[in-house]
Amino acid sequence: MSSTILAAARPNPVLDLLRRYGVWIAAAGLMILLPKVFSSGAALTTMCLMGIMIVFSLSYNMLLGQTGMLSFGHAVYYGLGGFLAVHAMNTIAGGKLPIPLPVLPLVGGFMGLLFGFIFGAVSTRRAGTAFAMISLGLGELIASLSLILRGFFGGEEGITANRTKMLTLWGVRFGPQIEVYYLIAAWCLVCIAAMFAFTRTPLGRLCNAVRENPERAEFIGYSTQMVRFIAFCVAGFFAGIAGGLAAINFELMNAVNISGGQSGVVLLMAYIGGIGHFAGPILGAILVVLLQVFLSDITGAWMLYFGLIFIGMVMFAPGGLAGLIMLHLPLWRRGTILQVLPHYAAMAVPVLMGAAGLTLLIETAHHQLVKTQTDGPAMHFFRLGFDSNTPLPWLAAALLLGGGLWLGRLYAPRLKAAYGDAAHGVEAAR
Amino acid sequence: MSALALEDVHKTFGVTPIIRGVSLEVGKGERHAIIGPNGAGKSTLFHLISGRFPVSQGRVTLNDEDITGLKPYQINRRGLSRSFQVTNIFPKLTVFENVRCAVLWHLGYRYSFWHNIRKLNDANERAMAILQQIGLADRSQLPAGVLTYAEQRALEIGITIAGGAGVVMLDEPTAGMSRSETAHFVNLIRKVTEGRTLIMVEHDMGVVFDLADRISVLVYGQIIASDTPARIRSNTAVQEAYLGQALEAEH
Known part of the structure; x- marks a missing residue:
């Protein structure tokens, strides 16, 4: 069944070979080239x-x-x-x-x-x-x-x-x-x-x-x-x-x-x-x-x-990385992938805010729990020096995390709608 | 020689007897229906024959070979295939894959991991032929889980018959279908079980009297009558136990 279809749509044996084994050839090429690029x-x-x-x-x-x-x-x-x-x-x-x-x-x-x-x-x-x-x-x-x-x-x-x-x-x-x-x-x-x-x-x-x-x-x-x-x-x-x-x-x-x-x-x-x-x-x-x-x-x-x-x-992507990519395959096929990119860029702001807040929280807590005894309360976070004993870093972390979560929740429905439009067309999504 | 024979089969769950001594013979090529009121043990009887539950006492033979106590897959390999009352398919696999999986053992591929499945022309062609028979050829690449209820019921039958079993057991194939769907389905069942032995449990008396060569009436775990449709219809014991109400409910 599938072989007859393949036979019918075979304009060029080289192209056919590429279509079938292209991924493998690319993978082999990548593996050969990688150490030339990352040689350390x-x-x-x-x-x-x-x-x-x-x-x-x-x-x-x-x-x-x-x-x-x-x-x-x-x-x-x-x-x-x-x-x-x-x-x-x-x-x-x-x-x-x-x-x-x-x-x-x-x-x-x-x-x-x-x-x-x-x-x-x-x-x-x-x-x-x-x-x-x-x-x-x-x-x-x-x-x-x-x-x-x-x-x-x-x-x-x-x-x-x-x-x-x-x-x-x-x-x-x-x-x-x-x-x-x-x-x-x-x-x-x-x-x-x-x-x-x-x-x-x-x-x-x-x-x-x-x-x-x-x-x-x-x-x-x-x-x-x-x-x-x-x-x-x-x-x-x-x-x-x-x-x-x-x-x-x-x-x-x-x-x-x-x-x-x-x-x-x-x-x-x-x-x-x-x-x-x-x-x-x-x-x-x-x-x-x-x-x-x-x-x-x-x-x-x-x-x-x-x-x-x-x-x-x-919690959020049970399909894993591959699942996330597969989610965008229909958008790629429909040529609507560019539609969602601005929304992803906008979403990146609260996500980065939240991530920064969470990281600051973890790092400050980690410093307090593990390193204060030996290194003292002064610490660095992305080249930013501060004292982990003061309330300021905790407050900043809480604000960033809370703000990120709040903005993220606020924007999530719009992102979802934009994805729906891109994946199924505006009419189908409504 | 009988296709399927039960000799004094009993089944008890704990101390509760569900099947209380059933003896039954189904001849080759016969279409045999099992009817009876709810809770009579029809589905349990199916589970006993197909090996899903072990038999407490008695003997089941398939083409004169003892299959009592065998596992479901062993019974299936000997040529008995069954469908389920509640749709029992592979929901995330494609419709085509559902059927192809069901033909693989019987074409001798067994547990092969040295055949490229795309090149197994016999398996692919047979699966496609089955899909055409059950009218799902244009749905072949969809995940089975997204089919409509009636389509899933058709797929259920497709999986059941795909292996080419000589004895096919259908558990309420038309349950939950509309009248027009049922009529279509009766034709489908007649078509796909051509030349095979058919045993089915069915509540729709129209379907039963339309399809069956012989009917057995199961009441409280015992068969009270087993005969041709015409004689079952006029049997007073059957009338009293079940058929009177069932036929009335039809009108």
């Missing part, structure tokens, strides 16, 4: 982390977004994959295994697959809340084991390795970060493509069906337990690959990588990016890594901001 060491490290987290969060979304399984223990497969990869690196460096570094993430992947198989067989017998609780229990079990089994997990220090001591392939030793970046980028692209292809298979579609209506799926011949189980194994495999990449990148794996905290972060990445769209977790991973890297440099209270962003997303 810090930027390179950040982008490596992004690549790893993109694979990790996409693997998580195979469960949450596509099959409707809320897991609180996905770091288990990431961590175990990473630990096995680190051990494999040490074994290879000892000359016992002839595996070149570029295929090492597969070792992590198979570890993730193996444990996805074992734990999936137990946990996917249940769905919904019971599944979430089992995943939480298994996650905590492995996290506490990681501090007990020192031989494999290395206790609190973790296990280190040296990636340059591996077999060289075509003379590349993967010493410099840039070489590791291209390795991660290549794996990232392959994994994205593979996970995207998965959504276009019979099982991938049945995952969606099981998410939508598990009862009905049983009455069209599918065991929902088996669908969940296979999805769980595949998600474990890709999480393991992400872990293997992390092992290569950091040359270190420790208890933090396998902890409940790491499981929480991957949930946040997927959710903030948007679990309803395939690309959502990619956006989420990029944003969260940026926040982790840069926000933690700027403020000690960065976890609080992180949490607030998550709460704000859940």
Whole structure:
């Protein structure tokens, strides 16, 4: 059906190829070019982390977004994959295994697959809340084991390795970060493509069906337990690959990588990016890594901001970043996107006011609670120096926050109407 | 050889007996209606046959194969498919995807994650053919949740028949429909169940007497009569228990 339509509208094979694979070519081009633009060491490290987290969060979304399984223990497969990869690196460096570094993430992947198989067989017998609780229990079990089994997990220090001591392939030793970046980028692209292809298979579609209506799926011949189980194994495999990449990148794996905290972060990445769209977790991973890297440099209270962003997303944009973008796709198609921009610009004023007020409030409180003892009451906020013991900053913060909220509420209906007009036309909105 | 047979099937919830010894035989290609007053256990009987609830006692056979205690998907794979009284579709998937999901197992794709679904011509063509049969071809790319009630009921039947099951069970297919919609629907049911065994629960006596070859009357968990429409109509026990009021309500 669709193939006949494609065949009819095929004026140029090159154009057709571009239309079909344009996004992938663009992604590959972007990945190649990024280090030329952002060439500093810090930027390179950040982008490596992004690549790893993109694979990790996409693997998580195979469960949450596509099959409707809320897991609180996905770091288990990431961590175990990473630990096995680190051990494999040490074994290879000892000359016992002839595996070149570029295929090492597969070792992590198979570890993730193996444990996805074992734990999936137990946990996917249940769905919904019971599944979430089992995943939480298994996650905590492995996290506490990681501090007990020192031989494999290395206790609190973790296990280190040296990636340059591996077999060289075509003379590349993967010493410099840039070489590791291209390795991660290549794996990232392959994994994205593979996970995207998965959504276009019979099982991938049945995952969606099981998410939508598990009862009905049983009455069209599918065991929902088996669908969940296979999805769980595949998600474990890709999480393991992400872990293997992390092992290569950091040359270190420790208890933090396998902890409940790491499981929480991957949930946040997927959710903030948007679990309803395939690309959502990619956006989420990029944003969260940026926040982790840069926000933690700027403020000690960065976890609080992180949490607030998550709460704000859940409350106001449950579709995540991808959901927000998809909301504007009809406007783009109708050519009415410019209509709403002035309204967004106007809305930016109360939003920035509120954000400034909230940030000032948090920073002053943070200074009072954490730093006054050692640094004294004087503090800086965006190069603005003041005394956190005086009422002035508190008053200013309250005014900004309150004013932002008030103006925002005042303007929100007009923004909504403008969006409605742009999306459906003036007649339809009225 | 019977398509579906029940032998002394019982179902109790706690201590409450709901189905109290039902024996029933439905022949191949037969259109069999189950009628009875509210609370008689018609839907429960459907759930027992299709494996949604386990049978407390007794035996269910499909094409002379014992299916008692099997899971719904196992029963479905053996060729029995059912619809639901309350519309039970995949609301956020497209109409086309709803039907395509329902054909995949029966075309042998099972849990495949190595086939590109767009290139599965047999699945795509079959799904489209089903959509044309149920009159939803022009709605194929819409999310199923936005269809009208009657369209969703049609989709419900489309999903049910898509796998090509030999035995089709419809639970109140025309519930909540207007008269003209019902007439249209009876034709649709007749068309799509051509050459299959049909078992249905239905409250609309017009539909029942129009479609059914045989009718069973279920009252308080027991079948009090099972016969041709003409003889059911003249059966005094049925008259007393149910049909008198039901036929009056029709007028």
